[in-house]
Amino acid sequence: MAAGLRLGPLLRYVDWDRGDRATVWVEADRPCTAEVRCADGAGGRVRTFQIAGHHYALVPVTGLTPGSTTPYEVLLDDRPVWPPTDPGHRYPASTITTPRPGADELRVTFGSCRWAAPPAGGDDPVGPDALDTLATRLAADPGAERPDVLLLLGDQVYADETSKATRRWLAERRDLREEPGAQVADYEEYTHLYYESWLDPGVRWLLSTVPSCMIFDDHDVIDDWNTSASWVADMRRNGWWRERILSGLMSYWVHQHLGNLSLDELDADPLYAAVRAAPDGTELLRRFAAEADADPASVRWSYRRDFGRTRLVMVDSRAGRVLDEHKRAMHDEDEERWLVEQMTKDPNSCDHLLVGASLPWLLAPMMHGAETWNAALCRGERGPRWAGLSERVRRGADLEHWAAFPDSFERLTRLLAEAGSGPDAPATVCVLSGDVHHAYVAEPEWPEGSGPPSARVVQLTCSPAHNRIPAVLRLAFRLSWSRAGRRIGRALMRHGRTGPPVVDWRRTGGPWFGNQLMTLTLRGRSARLRLEHAAARGGDRRDAELRTVHERPLTDEA
Numbered sequence: 001m002a003a004g005l006r007l008g009p010l011l012r013y014v015d016w017d018r019g020d021r022a023t024v025w026v027e028a029d030r031p032c033t034a035e036v037r038c039a040d041g042a043g044g045r046v047r048t049f050q051i052a053g054h055h056y057a058l059v060p061v062t063g064l065t066p067g068s069t070t071p072y073e074v075l076l077d078d079r080p081v082w083p084p085t086d087p088g089h090r091y092p093a094s095t096i097t098t099p100r101p102g103a104d105e106l107r108v109t110f111g112s113c114r115w116a117a118p119p120a121g122g123d124d125p126v127g128p129d130a131l132d133t134l135a136t137r138l139a140a141d142p143g144a145e146r147p148d149v150l151l152l153l154g155d156q157v158y159a160d161e162t163s164k165a166t167r168r169w170l171a172e173r174r175d176l177r178e179e180p181g182a183q184v185a186d187y188e189e190y191t192h193l194y195y196e197s198w199l200d201p202g203v204r205w206l207l208s209t210v211p212s213c214m215i216f217d218d219h220d221v222i223d224d225w226n227t228s229a230s231w232v233a234d235m236r237r238n239g240w241w242r243e244r245i246l247s248g249l250m251s252y253w254v255h256q257h258l259g260n261l262s263l264d265e266l267d268a269d270p271l272y273a274a275v276r277a278a279p280d281g282t283e284l285l286r287r288f289a290a291e292a293d294a295d296p297a298s299v300r301w302s303y304r305r306d307f308g309r310t311r312l313v314m315v316d317s318r319a320g321r322v323l324d325e326h327k328r329a330m331h332d333e334d335e336e337r338w339l340v341e342q343m344t345k346d347p348n349s350c351d352h353l354l355v356g357a358s359l360p361w362l363l364a365p366m367m368h369g370a371e372t373w374n375a376a377l378c379r380g381e382r383g384p385r386w387a388g389l390s391e392r393v394r395r396g397a398d399l400e401h402w403a404a405f406p407d408s409f410e411r412l413t414r415l416l417a418e419a420g421s422g423p424d425a426p427a428t429v430c431v432l433s434g435d436v437h438h439a440y441v442a443e444p445e446w447p448e449g450s451g452p453p454s455a456r457v458v459q460l461t462c463s464p465a466h467n468r469i470p471a472v473l474r475l476a477f478r479l480s481w482s483r484a485g486r487r488i489g490r491a492l493m494r495h496g497r498t499g500p501p502v503v504d505w506r507r508t509g510g511p512w513f514g515n516q517l518m519t520l521t522l523r524g525r526s527a528r529l530r531l532e533h534a535a536a537r538g539g540d541r542r543d544a545e546l547r548t549v550h551e552r553p554l555t556d557e558a
Contacts, residue, residue, distance in 0.1 A: 003032035003076035007198055010207045011096060012058070012259030014149075016307045019066030019098045022211070023266075025259050028055045028076050035075040036061050038096065042070065049276045051254055051285055052187040058258050058266070067100025082208075091139045091205035097148070099308060104351075104524050106310050109134070109210075110151035111517045112217065112358060112434025113464030116197035117163030128534035128544030129466040130515040135202035137546055138209075147519065149307065150210045151314075153434040154217025154358030155464075156256065157193040159184045159248060161219065166196060180240045183222070190251035213305060214256040215314050217358035217435055221248040227400040228378070229323035230391055249289035249319075260303050260314070296320045297332045304342045309349070310522050311426075313342045314356040317402070325379040330408040343415060348424035351525045353455075359401045360433040361412055362442040362459040362505045364480030369489020371403035376496035401435075403501075410502045417446070420455030427525035427555050428456045432518075434463035438477050439518065439531055440510030444503045456554055459505070460529065462518040474513055481507050509550055517546070520554075527554040 008026035015021040024036045028048055034057035035045035042063035048055040064070065071093035074082035083093055111130060138146050160183045162170065167182045169192060176182050184190055198204055218225040222244065226232065235241045258272065266272055271288055275281030292299040301316040315330075322329040331339065343353060355361075363371070374397075376382075377390035393399065402409040420429040442459040446452040479485045493500065515534040520527060532546040 001030075002079050003081075004029045005074060005076060005081040006054075007195060008204075008208070009036070009074050009082055009094065010198070010259060011094070011209060011211050013262055014096065014098060014211045015263065016099050016103075019101065020062065020064045021263055022061040022064060022096050022098070023259060023263065024059045024061060024072070024074070024096075025255075026057050026059065026074060028057070031055050032077045034059050035078070036072050037075060038064065038070045038072045040065055040068065040070040042096075043072075047276070049278075050280045050282070051250065051275070052191075052282050054191060054254075056254055060263055060266075061096065064096060064098050066098050067103075069095050069097040071095050089201070091135075091201070092142055094205065094208040096209075099148075103308050106149075106307050106352075106520075106522045107145065107147045108149055108151060108307075108310075108354065108432075108520045108522070109147035109517055110153055110356075110432050110434075110460075110520075111462045111465040112153035113155040113219075113437060113467045114152075114197065115155075115158050115161065115163075115464070115467045116193075116200065116203075117165070126466060126468040127515050128536060129200075129203075130517045130532070130534040130546070131206060131465050132200065132202040133534040133544045133546050134517060135206035136544070139202070139205065147210050150206075150212045151312075151356055151432060152212060152214045153356060153432065153463075154215055155219040155434070156214060156216070157190070157197055158219045159190065159193065159244070160222045162193075163196065166192060179238065180244060184244070184247070185240060186243050187247040187250055190247050194251070194255050213260055213312065213314060213356070215260075215301070215316065215356060215358055216252055216256065216318055218318060220252060221245060221318075224395055224398065224400065225318055226321045226323065227395060227398075228391060229325065231395060232323060245293050246286055246289040249292055250285050253285060253289070257301065260305075262305070265303075292319065297334060300335065300338065302335065302338065306350070309351040310354065311342075311350040311352070312354045312356060313339065315339065317357050317359045321405075328375065328379070328405050328407070330402065330405050330412075336411065340415060343419045347419070347422060347426070350426050352522050352527060353419055353426045353429045354520075355416070355429070355431045357431060357433050359435050360459055360461045361402050361409070361416075361431045362444070363401055363403055363436070364440075364477060364485060364507075364511075365505075366480035366482075366485030366489040367401070368403040368501065369492045370397070371399040371401055372406050372409075372498050372501070373492035373496035374399045375404045375406055376498050381497055382495075406498065413444070413501075413503050416457055417453050420453030420457050421451070422454070425453065425455045428458065428522075428527045429453070430457075430520065430527075430554075431459045433459065433461045436461060436477070437463050437467060437469040437473070437513075438510065439463065439512040439516050440481070441508045441529070442505050443508050444505045446503060456527075458508075458554060460518055460520075462516055462531065464515060465517065466515050469513060477511055481511060509552075512549060516549075525555065528552070529554055
């Protein structure tokens with residue numbers, strides 16, 4: 001039987017230095033040779049590798065023409081499998097667009113938190129999907145402005161909040177009365193989540209034609225992932241947890257991490273080489289995941305990508321945490337040195353520095369104060385009784401952002417200021433985040449006499465792409481951003497004996513609620529921001545459009 005295309009294609013990496021290379025990710029239903037063949041003669045082919053009975057390929061595409069857009073097709077064992085021949089497929093050809101030499105314009109669209117449950121009966125309970133709506137707009141108008149890269153900032157899948165359809169599928173495999181119940185349990189069940197998310201026709205086409213960079217957040221594994229040392233200890237007492245965490249890390253490596261890497265990084269990756277060379281790479285990848293879980297310092301999930309004179313540093317703010325209550329940190333010392341190098345090395349080499357992090361650096365002031373207070377109490381600032389109670393509060397209220405790691409918050413603040421200072425500093429330093437199910441813009445107010453950075457430093461938060469937020473939480477977020485919320489935050493920090501944060505900040509946009517995406521348009525040293533909501537057209541929730549709800553320049557030149 002001929003090989004078939006099970007998932008993909010996803011256009012992942014496009015080389016902005018040379019403009020002639022890219023990678024395309026696919027999953028086939030059996031071992032085969034995967035090939036990408038472009039209309040202009042460019043292409044590439046590679047043998048699939050095997051993980052847990054699944055067959056994947058990351059096809060290196062070479063020979064592309066810089067500054068061009070070319071359609072491509074996917075072949076498995078020389079048989080065309082993409083684009084679909086189904087007459088119901090209403091999307092145009094998938095294309096690879098390469099930058100022209102010296103290109104100084106970049107459009108970056110970003111968001112997070114996409115719960116991919118298919119709507120029942122055509123009525124989506126959480127409203128129109130922002131990624132689906134973007135795909136519909138681009139497909140309807142091939143000449144429309146489109147992103148050069150899509151940044152997916154966490155919760156690409158929800159391993160702990162499955163849809164009704166997925167729960168029915170799980171119930172056919174095992175007894176849901178036994179742990180972990182309706183959550184996913186192993187690698188095979190993770191693959192189902194990716195099918196549910198990426199086989200959506202609009203999203204499938206969008207990811208086949210717009211390059212993407214990804215990073216995980218907690219729901220890619222489980223809510224509150226790595227929130228504290230005691231949380232980790234409690235989870236490891238569960239008999240189902242080891243299979244869950246190993247499968248989560250394995251599936252992330254296959255579906256998301258590999259595509260984040262450049263071709264040169266892939267060539268230098270010993271695990272990737274070993275998995276490709278093995279008849280079955282499952283045990284190799286499983287040992288890697290086990291080591292990554294036991295010793296987070298053994299692996300780096302963070303990465304850097306350069307898009308001309310725009311630099312993206314994507315930061316792991318989940319897997320690499322140091323959880324000792326008296327040494328809590330988002331990263332170990334080696335990872336922090338790497339971040340410093342990536343964000344400050346050759347400052348005159350970029351006009352814009354983008355720092356991607358699933359968790360916002362600057363939160364609403366009341367949330368920041370609550371997390372800093374909670375961290376102090378958990379480490380015993382007010383005694384053991386307060387510490388025990390505060391750990392329960394930390395887990396129940398998701399108090400685990402940068403503010404919950406006060407030393408890391410301070411170091412990141414100083415690093416962003418350093419990266420944005422000096423005669424060769426970039427024009428903007430933008431922290432791009434998601435997670436909190438609302439969107440906002442926040443900007444630091446640097447202490448008097450400190451010599452503020454010459455760059456515009458700004459927190460841009462956009463979430464969700466497709467999810468809901470209860471009305472009570474909307475009210476809580478609005479309170480958190482209010483003057484009263486700021487006073488509450490300060491009072492909590494006084495009780496925790498923490499002192500004020502190293503920098504103050506103000507909200508300069510939002511909060512906005514809904515399924516939404518942000519887009520940065522960077523041209524030379526100018527930057528412009530746009531926020532769009534997915535909204536039903538004419539009251540029909542099955543027919544949606546993206547509506548601009550906020551747009552403004554971030555620089556004087558924009």
